[in-house]
Amino acid sequence: MQLDKKTTVYDLIALASCSLLGVSTPVLAADTSIDDWKVDTAILYYNETDRVSAVESAVSISKNLGGDKILSGKITMDSLSGSSHNGAAISDYEQTFTSPSGEETYTIAPGDVPLDPNFEDDRNSFSLQMSQPLTRVMNLEYGAAYSSEYDYKSLSVNASLMRDFNQRNTTLSAGFSYAQDEINPRDGLPVLYSLMSDNTKSGSDTKNTIDLLMGVTQVINRNTIMQFNYGFGNSTGYHNDPYKIVSIVSDATNAPLDYLFENRPDSRTKHSLYWQTKHHFDQDMVDFSLRLMADDWGVNSQTLDMHYRWNISDNNYLEPHVRYYTQSAADFYEEKISNAGLTAEQVATQYQNEGRDVTADYRLGNMDATTIGVKWGTRLFGTHQLTSRIELYQQSGDSKVSDVDAIIFQVGYGLKF
Amino acid sequence: MMNKKLGVLLLLVIPLTACSGLGVKPWQRDILSKPEMTFGDSPMDAAFDDHIYFSKEASSGGRSFSGGGCGCN
Numbered sequence: 001m002q003l004d005k006k007t008t009v010y011d012l013i014a015l016a017s018c019s020l021l022g023v024s025t026p027v028l029a030a031d032t033s034i035d036d037w038k039v040d041t042a043i044l045y046y047n048e049t050d051r052v053s054a055v056e057s058a059v060s061i062s063k064n065l066g067g068d069k070i071l072s073g074k075i076t077m078d079s080l081s082g083s084s085h086n087g088a089a090i091s092d093y094e095q096t097f098t099s100p101s102g103e104e105t106y107t108i109a110p111g112d113v114p115l116d117p118n119f120e121d122d123r124n125s126f127s128l129q130m131s132q133p134l135t136r137v138m139n140l141e142y143g144a145a146y147s148s149e150y151d152y153k154s155l156s157v158n159a160s161l162m163r164d165f166n167q168r169n170t171t172l173s174a175g176f177s178y179a180q181d182e183i184n185p186r187d188g189l190p191v192l193y194s195l196m197s198d199n200t201k202s203g204s205d206t207k208n209t210i211d212l213l214m215g216v217t218q219v220i221n222r223n224t225i226m227q228f229n230y231g232f233g234n235s236t237g238y239h240n241d242p243y244k245i246v247s248i249v250s251d252a253t254n255a256p257l258d259y260l261f262e263n264r265p266d267s268r269t270k271h272s273l274y275w276q277t278k279h280h281f282d283q284d285m286v287d288f289s290l291r292l293m294a295d296d297w298g299v300n301s302q303t304l305d306m307h308y309r310w311n312i313s314d315n316n317y318l319e320p321h322v323r324y325y326t327q328s329a330a331d332f333y334e335e336k337i338s339n340a341g342l343t344a345e346q347v348a349t350q351y352q353n354e355g356r357d358v359t360a361d362y363r364l365g366n367m368d369a370t371t372i373g374v375k376w377g378t379r380l381f382g383t384h385q386l387t388s389r390i391e392l393y394q395q396s397g398d399s400k401v402s403d404v405d406a407i408i409f410q411v412g413y414g415l416k417f
Numbered sequence: 418m419m420n421k422k423l424g425v426l427l428l429l430v431i432p433l434t435a436c437s438g439l440g441v442k443p444w445q446r447d448i449l450s451k452p453e454m455t456f457g458d459s460p461m462d463a464a465f466d467d468h469i470y471f472s473k474e475a476s477s478g479g480r481s482f483s484g485g486g487c488g489c490n
Binding site: 040042044046056058060074076078123125147149152154158166167168169170175177209211213217218219220221222223225227229231233270272273274276278280282285287289291293295297299301303309317325327330363364367369375387389393395404408410412414 | 446453
């Protein structure tokens with residue numbers, strides 16, 4: 001075998017100058033092999049058995065403005081409809097509910113999960129993000145996002161600074177995000193501690209969220225890279241789901257007397273630790289992550305996530321995925337309220353006088369969730385990428401209310417030019 | 418007080434010095450430079466997943482900012 005010495009020398013010079021200029025892979029950049037333009041599109045179908053289904057589509061466009069300055073924009077649209085748990089407990093009695101607008105009623109048979117069948121929403125979101133090197137080893141990213149749905153608007157800004165150390169084997173990052181949300185249902189928010197039968201609604205409210213994220217990315221060896229993050233989040237303002245109620249049941253007969261609108265605390269502080277490792281076996285790759293989260297609502301959660309990328313050929317891969325999630329209930333989670341001999345109005349007054357928080361939203365109860373799925377990716381025309389994935393998502397918790405089965409199907413197409 | 422400051426300094430310095438023994442030389446980045454070895458190599462999947470799990474569970478963030486920008490939870 002004869003080596004092409006000329007090419008080899010040129011390659012070595014190119015490699016050496018890249019190293020000197022520091023163009024070797026910065027560890028935190030999203031995709032360093034970016035051409036001038038990069039376009040990503042995807043559509044996702046999400047369907048829960050007997051409950052909600054959603055279609056979400058997104059287009060993201062990035063442009064390299066030169067000097068590794070990258071401007072990205074993204075548009076996401078989703079449309080959601082179906083039935084959603086309204087918060088009430090399953091009962092041995094037939095239950096009749098008033099829809100959020102107060103104009104219609106729906107009836108739930110004994111033993112069935114109380115699902116509001118009129119759940120419908122469309123959401124559009126837009127974001128702009130800029131990434132620019134400040135020095136050879138420092139990168140700044142900043143951006144803004146806006147999303148709008150029927151009853152909810154959110155505006156956020158973010159900025160992160162990354163710095164490479166140790167021949168780019170270590171990267172430290174620090175970032176913040178600030179979001180301002182407005183909750184504005186068509187008929188107004190339920191008056192605090194009011195009952196469903198009161199149907200008293202008025203006004204809108206806001207929520208402000210600050211997030212801080214600090215991270216270390218470390219190259220371990222030629223095949224392994226790790227990331228550790230600490231996240232802090234604090235939100236203040238309106239945290240209720242204005243459509244969720246809590247059953248007040250008679251302790252004598254177990255019959256529902258009325259339904260109290262849920263009331264969550266007006267602030268929330270979260271801490272999270274995140275560890276992700278990617279290890280390449282020269283042919284295949286494994287991606288493992290663990291997240292621990294705790295908040296001052298009493299929710300503690302652990303998430304394990306693993307992808308195994310099986311590189312079938314240079315242009316094709318299959319990627320099985322497993323995720324396991326478990327959470328403990330918030331301190332103020334109650335499946336239902338027992339009346340203790342009082343009328344529903346007296347129970348509401350008692351909760352109001354005590355300033356007591358309560359929710360029966362199963363998403364704040366004890367819950368386990370598993371996802372299993374597989375993704376297939378193929379490269380077309382050298383720089384195009386076609387991907388599709390199918391996943392099954394299952395939730396379970398304290399009662400049948402938490403039993404949710406969903407199927408997720410996604411197709412994506414990306415290209416660079 | 419002095420001991421406390423020294424302790425904090427050690428806590429900050431030890432991980433960095435421990436890390437200095439790890440890593441590769443620039444010419445050993447052939448595998449690390451593969452797209453799948455980059456964190457955030459599937460941003461579309463990640464964004465969809467964040468949205469789904471944010472709306473169905475009580476936790477969010479960790480990998481990235483936890484803010485949701487939707488009224489789904």
